[in-house]
Amino acid sequence: MPLFSGRCLSTAKLVGKTALVTGCNTGIGKETVMDFYKRGAKVIMACRSLERAEEAKTDIENRCKDLPDTGKIILAKCDLTSLKSVRDFAQNVLDTEPQINILVNNAGVMMCPKSETEDGFEMQLGTNHLAHFLLTMLLLPRIRSSTPARIVTVSSKAHIRYGINFDDLNYKSRNYNAAEAYSQSKLANVLFSRELAAKLKEHNIEGISTYSLHPGLIKTELGRHLNETLFWGARKVIGFVLAPFLKTPELGAQTTIYCAVDEKCANETGLYYSDCVVTSPSPKALNDEYAKKLWEKSVELVKLGDFNPFTAADPGVKTLLERAEEAKTDIENRCKDLPDTGKIILAKCDLTSLKSVRDFAQNVLDTEPQINILVNNAGVMMCPKSETEDGFEMQLGTNHLAHFLLTMLLLPRIRSSTPARIVTVSSKAHIRYGINFDDLNYKSRNYNAAEAYSQSKLANVLFSRELAAKLKEHNIEGISTYSLHPGLIKTELGRHLNETLFWGARKVIGFVLAPFLKTPELGAQTTIYCAVDEKCANETGLYYSDCVVTSPSPKALNDEYAKKLWEKSVELVKLGDFNPFTAADPGVKTL
Ligand SMILES: NC(=O)c1ccc[n+]([C@@H]2O[C@H](COP(=O)([O-])OP(=O)(O)OC[C@H]3O[C@@H](n4cnc5c(N)ncnc54)[C@H](OP(=O)(O)O)[C@@H]3O)[C@@H](O)[C@H]2O)c1
Known part of the structure; x- marks a missing residue:
C-alpha cells in the first residue's frame, strides 16, 4: 500500500443524477460504480460482458444492502472494440435515459499483443481512445441538456513516455511496441479531455467540465497481457516488485470519484489530476496543435461525418409510443397504394407491469365498442x-x-x-x-x-x-x-442470447439456423x-x-x-x- 494516496472526501449525494461508467465489471471502474451507487445515483454499467457485469452488480448490491438511500444499477452492453457496438449502445442510452450527468471513460486495455479492433484500429488506441471519443461525441447532446455535468477520462502516467505517431496511428507500417501503443492511447486520453474543454468553451457551452487523470498504480486485472508481451511470468514478477506501491482498487478509484463528484473541482475543466489534485501532464499533452490534430484525426477515423455534437439538438428519449409510431408509419407507407386498408391506433401497454395492462384494458373498454x-x-x-x-x-x-x-x-x-x-x-x-x-x-x-x-x-x-x-x-x-x-423466425427475439448462453451465441445460432429461418412475414x-x-x-x-x-x-x-x-x-x-x-x-x- 503506498504511503500517500489521495482520497475523495466529498460527501456529495447523487440522488436524481445519472452516471455512466465504461468497463466497470472489475478494477477501478467497479469501485467507481459502487461509490456512485452509494451516493444514490442511477449508474449505467457499460460493459462488453453482461454476464460479468451482472456478477459485479450483484456483488455491489450485496455489499451495500444495509446502506440507506442507495441508487440503481443498470447494465448495458458496450464493446469498445467495435464502433457499431458503441453506436448501438449510445443510441440505446439516448432512446431511454433522459439525462447523463456524469460520464466516466474508464475502460482500458494495457500492453496487449498486436491486434486490431473490428474497425481496423490498433487495439489500445481503438479501445482506450477512439471508442471513448465516439461515445462522448454521440452522448454530448444529451449531456449538454443535463448540466451541471462532468466528463472524466481515465488516462495514465504512462502517457508521458512516448508520443503520438500521426503518420501511422495504427501501426500499419511500423513495428508494434505494446508499451508505446499504450502510452500513445493514454496521451490521446489527456489531449482529448483538454481539447474537449476548449471546444466546449469555443461553443459557449457552460456547465460541462472535463477531467483526465492518472489513477495511480493499482492492483487490478489491467496487467493481464504482460506475460504475453513482456516475458512469461512478467505479471507475477512485476506484481511482486511493485507490491509495496500498489493501491487497492478502492483507493485507485478515488481520483476518478473526486473528478466526478467533488465540489472542490466543480469549476475546473480541461485539467489533469493525480491523487485528487491537479498535476501537470507531459509537455506533449499540453501541446494545443497536437490536441487539435488528434481531434480532427479522431473525427475522421470514427466517421463522425456531418454530425456536430456541440450544436446537434438533443433528440430526446424515445417513448414506447414513438417506437410504435415508427412501425405504424412504416406499415402505412408500405400499404399506401392498396385499396380499402383499415386504420391503426396506437396505445401504450407495458406487459412487465400489471398496472400498465389494467390501464390499457380500461382505455380500450372506455373507447372501443368491439374487439x-x-x-x-x-x-x-x-x-x-x-x-x-x-x-x-x-x-x-x-x-x-x-x-x-x-x-x-x-x-x-x-x-x-x-x-x-x-x-x-x-x-x-x-x-x-x-x-x-x-x-x-x-x-x-x-x-x-x-x-x-x-x-x-x-x-x-x-x-x-x-x-x-x-x-x-x-x-x-x-x-x-x-x-x-x-416457426423459427429471423426477428429480434434472440436479443438476450449472448447474455444467457455465451458471448457470440446470437451470431453463431443465427448462422447455423440461417437456412431454416423464416422471414417475419412468413412467421x-x-x-x-x-x-x-x-x-x-x-x-x-x-x-x-x-x-x-x-x-x-x-x-x-x-x-x-x-x-x-x-x-x-x-x-x-x-x-x-x-x-x-x-x-x-x-x-x-x-x-
Ligand atoms: N491499474 C493500474 O495500475 C492503472 C494505472 C493507470 C491507469 N489505469 C487505467 O485505469 C482504467 C481501468 O483499469 P483497471 O486498472 O481497473 O483495469 P481492469 O481491472 O483490467 O479493468 C478494465 C476494464 O475495462 C474493460 N474493457 C477492456 N476492454 C474493453 C472493451 N473492448 N469494451 C468494454 N470494456 C472493456 C474490462 O472489461 P473485461 O473484464 O470484459 O475485459 C474491464 O472492466 C484503464 O483505463 C487503465 O488504463 C490503470
Missing part, C-alpha cells in the same frame, strides 16, 4: 434473471401472466363482439420443460433462462386450451381460442390463419403450426395442469371477485 380479434403476441425469450414490476419472473410475467390478465379484462367486451377469436402465440419450446407450481417465479430454485422461457410458453398453450374449456362451461358461443408455434402466417381463416373458424382450444392443427406436448394436454395454472394465474394477477365469463360489458364511455 373481434385479440392476439397475445408479445414475448421475451431467454433474458437474464429479472423480475416484472409485480415481482414475477420476467418471461412468465410478460409472456403469460400479463396476457392472461389482459384477456380476462377484455373478455366482457369480446363476449359482446362475437364472432371473435383469441390467438395466443406460444412456441415449440414449450415441450422442453414443465411448470414448477411450487416455485413459478424462481424465488427458491436456480434460474435457467431456457427453462423459464419454456415454462412461459407451455403456460400459453394451457391457458388457450383452458380458456376454450371455460367458455364452453359457461355456454358462451362465438369465441374461439387458438395457440400456435410460429406471422399461422397467427393470421388462426385470426382470420374461415377454415378454422369452428375450431377452438387447439394448437397450430404452419397453419395446421398439430399436437402440443403431453403436458400441454394435461387438464389438471391447465386448471391448476388457471387458478394460480387468477391469484397472481389479483383478479379477485371479477368473473370475466359473467361480468356485464361496461360499454364504452360517451364524451
